[in-house]
Amino acid sequence: MKITVKNGNETIINLSGQLDTLTSADFEKEITKILAEDVHTVVLDGTELTYISSAGLRLLLTLQKGMKAKNGTFRLRNLQQDIIDILNITGFSSFLTIES
Amino acid sequence: MINTLHIKNELEQLTRLYEFLDLHASAYGLEEQLTMQIKLALEEVVTNVILYAYPDKKDQDIRIDMNYGNKQLTIVITDKGTPFNPLEMKEPDITLPPEERPIGGLGIYLVKQLMTEVTYSRSSGKNILTMTKDIH
Numbered sequence: 317m318k319i320t321v322k323n324g325n326e327t328i329i330n331l332s333g334q335l336d337t338l339t340s341a342d343f344e345k346e347i348t349k350i351l352a353e354d355v356h357t358v359v360l361d362g363t364e365l366t367y368i369s370s371a372g373l374r375l376l377l378t379l380q381k382g383m384k385a386k387n388g389t390f391r392l393r394n395l396q397q398d399i400i401d402i403l404n405i406t407g408f409s410s411f412l413t414i415e416s
Numbered sequence: 417m418i419n420t421l422h423i424k425n426e427l428e429q430l431t432r433l434y435e436f437l438d439l440h441a442s443a444y445g446l447e448e449q450l451t452m453q454i455k456l457a458l459e460e461v462v463t464n465v466i467l468y469a470y471p472d473k474k475d476q477d478i479r480i481d482m483n484y485g486n487k488q489l490t491i492v493i494t495d496k497g498t499p500f501n502p503l504e505m506k507e508p509d510i511t512l513p514p515e516e517r518p519i520g521g522l523g524i525y526l527v528k529q530l531m532t533e534v535t536y537s538r539s540s541g542k543n544i545l546t547m548t549k550d551i552h
Contacts, residue, residue, distance in 0.1 A: 334434075336434075336459055337427060337459060366452070367456070369456050369459045369460060369523070369526075370526060373522060374522070380514050381514050384514070397449075398449050402456070406525070407511060407512075411514045
């Protein structure tokens with residue numbers, strides 16, 4: 317998986333490939349860095365994200381909680397339908413902000 | 417025909433599991449969305465086995481058998497580790513807000529939602545988890 321983080325008014329994370337048990341370790345490091353910084357808005361762009369397992373879902377939960385604790389916002393955009401289906405099945409779509 | 421993969425109880429071996437699934441799913445002609453769902457179920461179950469079946473032991477075997485026929489995909493995961501029925505794990509409350517969400521339990525919940533049927537048995541010192549998915 318490829319992770320790209322762009323800082324600006326919003327911090328934009330592009331994930332490309334599979335967010336699974338193995339690749340989630342790298343993503344967790346990025347999240348830890350982002351949450352430690354003075355960041356108000358984080359956007360995850362899922363245009364190229366093809367797969368997510370529970371290890372990845374846990375990290376979305378970490379980001380959501382972490383940004384809320386900082387009074388910031390976390391949004392997901394351009395998610396593929398298969399990923400949205402998984403967020404619906406697990407009830408994650410009820411508390412995540414998902415843009416189409 | 418049954419396709420079989422043996423892996424060791426190391427997380428790095430998940431890469432071989434993904435390759436195994438991609439290879440055969442494409443040979444069976446399964447569509448992409450279905451392959452993703454099956455990969456997810458397989459990853460969750462096998463990750464659990466890797467992490468918990470053989471505490472403190474390395475180089476232990478996990479066997480994955482996969483078969484497709486009569487519009488049904490069957491996957492059997494077998495290990496010789498500690499008796500453990502993942503289906504007995506408490507189901508997460510998926511209506512809880514993020515603050516109250518526990519860390520565990522989501523994986524097996526997903527497996528049950530994505531597969532048509534999941535059964536566990538313990539036989540001859542082996543944990544045997546069987547998952548089937550009806551393909552329409």
